[in-house]
Amino acid sequence: MRFCPKCGSVMIPDRKRGVLVCRRCGYEEPIDPEKAEAYKVKKTVEHKPDEGVIVVEEDVRTLPIAKVKCPKCGNEEAYWWELQTRAGDEPSTIFYKCTKCGHTWRSYE
Template identity: 50%
Template sequence: MEFCPKCGAVMFPSEGKFKCQCGYEKDITDKLKDKYRVSEEVEAKETIIFTGDDVNTLPTTRVECPKCGNMEAFWWLQQTRRADESETRFFRCTRCKHTWREYD
């Protein structure tokens, strides 16, 4: 990669020159051609798999849901107040998906 000596941004090859967004241009010499390989091919990207809400990766505990009375819920901790105060426990019912919180 070539960086612009004026603004420090990455310069891209275009029409036989490295060009910067600030307007600076630098000729691509034979020495620079040997240093870089320009390719139009796009290499394979990582595959991202999206999952629905039915994938349950949170831990569960036995606690009664205030909405449906189910005795199992997912739980997690989250810092919702100042750092010197305790975390808030959140629960989500495994049956009706109702979410509630519990403070210390």
């Protein structure tokens, strides 16, 4: 991640032009070819409301664990994570994945 030397904001790569651009003040600088790999997107996640649940973490064992009952097997522990699946002014959605059976469900609280 590169920060703008003028205003301190995060600079965004413009790959078509081969420059980093500050969205706040407009400062631009060329992308160093040796560091170009660092500006590539490693993983993208697309989610549509009618699709199933998605997990952002590839290894769920790195996620925190909550004391919540699995609706499928009754186990009392599940990994959890939070995603903004609706508009920004709406509350986020909490997802759970059972530590025993792997069942995934969401909470709309």
